[in-house]
Amino acid sequence: MKKILSLIAVLFTLGVTQAQTITIVKNGIPKSVIILPNKPVVNEIQAAKVLQDYIERISGARLPIEADSMKHKETEIFIGNVKRPELDKVSKEKLDKDGLLIKTAGKNLIITGGTDKGVLYGIYTFLETYLGCRKYSSKVTLVPTRKTIALNAINDLQLPAFSYRENFYRDATDPEYQLWHKLDSHVGPGKSEWGFWVHTLGTLLNPQEYGTTHPEYFSYYDGKRHAGSIPSWDGADLQPEAQLCLTNPDVLEIVCKNLKAAMDKNPEAIYWSVSQNDNVNYCRCDNCAALDKKYAAFAPEEKMYSTHGGSKYPALGSGSIIAFINKVAERFPDKIISTLAYQYSRVPPKDILPAKNVNIMLCSIESARNTTMEKGDTSFASDLRGWGRLTNNIIVWDYVIRFSNLFAPFPNLRILQPNLIFMRDNRVSAVFEQGNREIGGEFSELRAYLIDKLLWNPDVNIDTVMNDFLRGYYGKAARPIKRYIDLLHDNNMEKAGYKLSIFGNPVMEKESFLSDSLLTAYNTLFDEAQKAVANSPEILDRVKTARLPVYYAMLQIAKEEKTGKRGAFTTMDEHNKIPNAAIVNILYDFTYQCTRHDVTRVTEWKTTPLEYLDEYIKFLQ
Numbered sequence: 001m002k003k004i005l006s007l008i009a010v011l012f013t014l015g016v017t018q019a020q021t022i023t024i025v026k027n028g029i030p031k032s033v034i035i036l037p038n039k040p041v042v043n044e045i046q047a048a049k050v051l052q053d054y055i056e057r058i059s060g061a062r063l064p065i066e067a068d069s070m071k072h073k074e075t076e077i078f079i080g081n082v083k084r085p086e087l088d089k090v091s092k093e094k095l096d097k098d099g100l101l102i103k104t105a106g107k108n109l110i111i112t113g114g115t116d117k118g119v120l121y122g123i124y125t126f127l128e129t130y131l132g133c134r135k136y137s138s139k140v141t142l143v144p145t146r147k148t149i150a151l152n153a154i155n156d157l158q159l160p161a162f163s164y165r166e167n168f169y170r171d172a173t174d175p176e177y178q179l180w181h182k183l184d185s186h187v188g189p190g191k192s193e194w195g196f197w198v199h200t201l202g203t204l205l206n207p208q209e210y211g212t213t214h215p216e217y218f219s220y221y222d223g224k225r226h227a228g229s230i231p232s233w234d235g236a237d238l239q240p241e242a243q244l245c246l247t248n249p250d251v252l253e254i255v256c257k258n259l260k261a262a263m264d265k266n267p268e269a270i271y272w273s274v275s276q277n278d279n280v281n282y283c284r285c286d287n288c289a290a291l292d293k294k295y296a297a298f299a300p301e302e303k304m305y306s307t308h309g310g311s312k313y314p315a316l317g318s319g320s321i322i323a324f325i326n327k328v329a330e331r332f333p334d335k336i337i338s339t340l341a342y343q344y345s346r347v348p349p350k351d352i353l354p355a356k357n358v359n360i361m362l363c364s365i366e367s368a369r370n371t372t373m374e375k376g377d378t379s380f381a382s383d384l385r386g387w388g389r390l391t392n393n394i395i396v397w398d399y400v401i402r403f404s405n406l407f408a409p410f411p412n413l414r415i416l417q418p419n420l421i422f423m424r425d426n427r428v429s430a431v432f433e434q435g436n437r438e439i440g441g442e443f444s445e446l447r448a449y450l451i452d453k454l455l456w457n458p459d460v461n462i463d464t465v466m467n468d469f470l471r472g473y474y475g476k477a478a479r480p481i482k483r484y485i486d487l488l489h490d491n492n493m494e495k496a497g498y499k500l501s502i503f504g505n506p507v508m509e510k511e512s513f514l515s516d517s518l519l520t521a522y523n524t525l526f527d528e529a530q531k532a533v534a535n536s537p538e539i540l541d542r543v544k545t546a547r548l549p550v551y552y553a554m555l556q557i558a559k560e561e562k563t564g565k566r567g568a569f570t571t572m573d574e575h576n577k578i579p580n581a582a583i584v585n586i587l588y589d590f591t592y593q594c595t596r597h598d599v600t601r602v603t604e605w606k607t608t609p610l611e612y613l614d615e616y617i618k619f620l621q
Helices: 002-020 042-059 118-131 175-180 249-265 286-295 318-331 378-390 413-425 444-456 462-490 516-532 537-561 581-596 609-620
Strands: 022-026 033-036 065-067 076-079 100-105 108-113 149-151 155-158 164-167 194-196 229-231 238-240 271-273 336-341 358-363 394-399 430-434 569-572 577-579
Touching (some): 022 042, 042 149, 108 118, 164 444, 249 271, 286 318, 358 378, 378 394, 378 413, 413 444, 430 444, 444 462, 577 581, 581 609
Parallel strands (some): 033 076, 271 336, 336 358, 394 430
Antiparallel strands (some): 100 108, 100 155, 229 238
């Protein structure tokens, strides 16, 4: 009897397994058909072609693409809004804009999504999760090969944690990389949801146009109006020296007039930034000051902030801004008017709410980067929670690199996940991660990849994601590179209270995580990594690129110390300077590797690798 029951159990198990298995390709022969709606939209056609292409790359089999009206086949892959009973129970409302659904139904496979790019996100998720493909960077795609593709039961519904997800790395503007990782972009390919981005008041009411004739439109402080322009910080253009007088009724009319003209030229854009200029010179006229005082949640001395190490200022200027922005938003109810909560306007107001179509762009520029914002920047965490109590239409502008030294070792990988979880849990609906707009930089591919995964799902197992990337991107060098990452982060000085700044220099860390002994250990690990992949030229090249931050730190410290064990010179007196040969070789290796890979800048906006080489050579001479 037991044998009979066991046989029945085995047969039942086999039956279930057989029923759950869908064979798409067998021994290189197509066993399924891709089905599109009779009147497919662009995203559905693109999704079908992407799937067809990758299936062929994997197996050598080219699946046919047919319309929904064609005779039904035994095994079909439904793309998008096909009219089949299997999709009747799929909730389009639940999928919203970017949600995706991958689901088996009998011998068929459903891949569909929300009203925007959801179906494309579904295709790339299917390729990665169920077929083992990877998009590690815009240039590195892993496509495994196998002659048979068979699937077990799938029921995978995914909704993004954030409605807008921008990773501001250069790679993220690559069209396929952007779709693969489900990213948005205000500068990338295709249609952008953003009409204006940030710091727009100077565009909407230009001091060069109105400064002379109407100084009353501009900030009042230090006993006078400030209606002039000054050179921008990079020297490439002019920018307003101050802000606008937001209680002047003419300012509202001019801003709205110019905003409408811009909207008429770009009617498909949803987000329009009406936001302060990039300075803290806000208006203190009687009317503006009265609004800021009326809506301030704290006394001025309770919320004094400082950015870039400058003088402190009260960060309680959001009252006049929100009052002004609400009036603008009332004129454009079908658009989202975004405004900055930044520096002097960062603290949320009391007794006034942003309108429903007002988006708050909250900036974490002051936060340390080697500890979480919740733990290491309690002031910002308090402000974020405060805005979250007022609205859920919040985008956080977060910063994940060192602007001033793009190749400096920057141990912030461990805070990426807790920061995004904290944002998600406090009603942040959108995130802009300020990465490297230039080509290159410290761990640019790895950091971007981790951020991509976290923006979609902050609860993902980030260790699994990182290890998968390291194995796929660095091959046999993955282990020593992982040990380097761990050693760097284990010594990041968080426990000592050190604040890792986005504007710092490696010289600042020369006695901590860039000490002589640790740099020696880092180089030993990279020697091991390079040896492990010596017979794989392409991967060896990636390892050499990953090593550049260690070299850059050594170069900066050598320049600072000049002589001694770590100095740029072996001897140095009034008449005799002998450059340290080891430092010179590192300089040459660093700049050559940068130029080979088209690195655009060593610091943001300025200093190309060849300019860096030229400056360093002049220093040595």
